[in-house]
Amino acid sequence: GKPRVVVVGGGAGGATAARYIAKDSKGDIDVLLIEPSRTYYTCFFSNLYIGGLKDIDDIGHTYGSLAASGVNVVHDWAVGVDRDAKTVSLAGGGFVPYDKLILSPGIDFVEGAVEGWSLAAQNAMPHAYKAGSQSELLKAQIMAMPEGGVFAMVAPPNPYRCPPGPYERVSMVAHVLKETNPTAKIIVADPKPKFSKMSLFQEGWADHYAGMIDWIGEDFGGGNVSVDPDAMTITIDGEETQADVCNVIPAMKAGRIAELAGVTDGNWAPVNGADMSTKADADIYVLGDASAQGDMPKSGFSANSQAKVCANAVRGALTGSKVFPAKFSNTCWSLIAPNDGVKVGATYEATPEKIAKVDGFISQTGESSDVRKATYEESEGWYTGITSDMLG
Numbered sequence: 001g002k003p004r005v006v007v008v009g010g011g012a013g014g015a016t017a018a019r020y021i022a023k024d025s026k027g028d029i030d031v032l033l034i035e036p037s038r039t040y041y042t043c044f045f046s047n048l049y050i051g052g053l054k055d056i057d058d059i060g061h062t063y064g065s066l067a068a069s070g071v072n073v074v075h076d077w078a079v080g081v082d083r084d085a086k087t088v089s090l091a092g093g094g095f096v097p098y099d100k101l102i103l104s105p106g107i108d109f110v111e112g113a114v115e116g117w118s119l120a121a122q123n124a125m126p127h128a129y130k131a132g133s134q135s136e137l138l139k140a141q142i143m144a145m146p147e148g149g150v151f152a153m154v155a156p157p158n159p160y161r162c163p164p165g166p167y168e169r170v171s172m173v174a175h176v177l178k179e180t181n182p183t184a185k186i187i188v189a190d191p192k193p194k195f196s197k198m199s200l201f202q203e204g205w206a207d208h209y210a211g212m213i214d215w216i217g218e219d220f221g222g223g224n225v226s227v228d229p230d231a232m233t234i235t236i237d238g239e240e241t242q243a244d245v246c247n248v249i250p251a252m253k254a255g256r257i258a259e260l261a262g263v264t265d266g267n268w269a270p271v272n273g274a275d276m277s278t279k280a281d282a283d284i285y286v287l288g289d290a291s292a293q294g295d296m297p298k299s300g301f302s303a304n305s306q307a308k309v310c311a312n313a314v315r316g317a318l319t320g321s322k323v324f325p326a327k328f329s330n331t332c333w334s335l336i337a338p339n340d341g342v343k344v345g346a347t348y349e350a351t352p353e354k355i356a357k358v359d360g361f362i363s364q365t366g367e368s369s370d371v372r373k374a375t376y377e378e379s380e381g382w383y384t385g386i387t388s389d390m391l392g
């Protein structure tokens with residue numbers, strides 16, 4: 001029969017890979033996508049939802065067009081991989097065979113990463129680092145804060161999904177509180193001494209949200225943090241604070257199925273940049289956040305870029321079609337306030353050791369409001385583009 005590709009995870013990496021293989025092989029390869037959710041809520045722009053600039057429906061996308069373009073979409077969880085038999089087992093029972101397996105399961109959280117927090121406490125202290133109901137919960141908690149209340153965030157250690165994500169979130173929370181609850185305070189406990197686009201965010205926070213945000217970095221004890229979800233307290237370097245909302249973003253690791261497939265080394269799955277195949281198994285590929293690939297940040301843009309390289313290589317391996325040299329790109333946009341957008345990005349190539357950065361760019365402090373507005377508009381265009389590139 002036809003060669004068969006199974007893709008686990010219908011997000012930025014997996015949906016793109018499934019769509020490109022189906023589209024470009026014109027029916028010569030069977031493509032099956034396993035994804036439990038019927039609606040994919042993008043983490044990208046989920047902070048804008050929290051800031052009141054998007055509706056939840058704006059960031060939700062269904063799989064109908066992907067199915068219409070020839071991908072067999074199965075709504076289930078992959079719960080195991082038998083690498084000798086080359087099958088994936090499903091939570092709903094049964095298993096599917098593969099010739100090539102592409103895993104793009106995103107992230108899970110490292111247990112015990114923040115003292116006092118566990119997944120069981122994610123309703124009291126949401127992470128909102130997988131979008132959808134967690135984003136809605138965090139937003140509802142922010143809107144219910146008492147006048148002059150405290151929003152606390154525990155930021156994650158490197159490496160993690162979306163390096164500027166926590167700081168864009170702080171900006172969007174400040175934006176909505178400035179309108180609804182201007183005497184409220186934001187505290188950030190951060191285990192890092194510095195973060196992505198730090199000078200741009202700090203300049204923006206001083207301009208738009210003066211006096212509202214207290215960022216406590218590693219140098220000031222920000223890494224020495226514990227929480228009590230029952231008492232709603234956060235203790236930073238020995239000092240306890242009562243919080244009204246506590247957004248805990250724990251340390252991350254590859255989505256569990258990568259570990260179950262035996263392709264992880266520590267928290268992430270090492271891959272070869274030329275085709276995104278794992279170091280552990282030449283017929284299993286890992287895309288996006290779950291991979292350890294080198295210099296690219298864990299972003300939707302990166303996952304989409306890696307998926308296209310992988311799709312081209314997998315099709316070549318199965319049908320003999322032409323394989324192009326691996327080239328990648330990424331841009332991470334962040335919104336500091338309405339129309340005040342900033343960005344950082346780079347191009348990359350595959351070397352034998354890793355995906356290596358070639359060239360980069362970053363927004364500058366002190367840019368005009370016209371430049372910042374244009375940068376925000378660019379991110380809107382990117383959002384429309386990537387969601388249709390993923391899902392058709």
Ligand code: FAD
Binds near residue numbers: 011076106289290
């Ligand atoms: P995901 O997109 O998370 O997809 C993983 C999918 O796998 C999920 O749909 C999940 O249901 C499924 N899955 C997991 N396990 C299984 C299993 N066992 N069986 C079947 N399916 C499974 N990136 C940007 O480029 N730009 C941004 O502006 C941006 N902003 C962000 C803001 C926030 C607040 C956050 C949290 C992230 C942001 N990101 C952004 C990062 C981006 O969302 C991720 O890097 C990207 O989604 C990674 O793609 P992925 O394919 O690795 O994982």
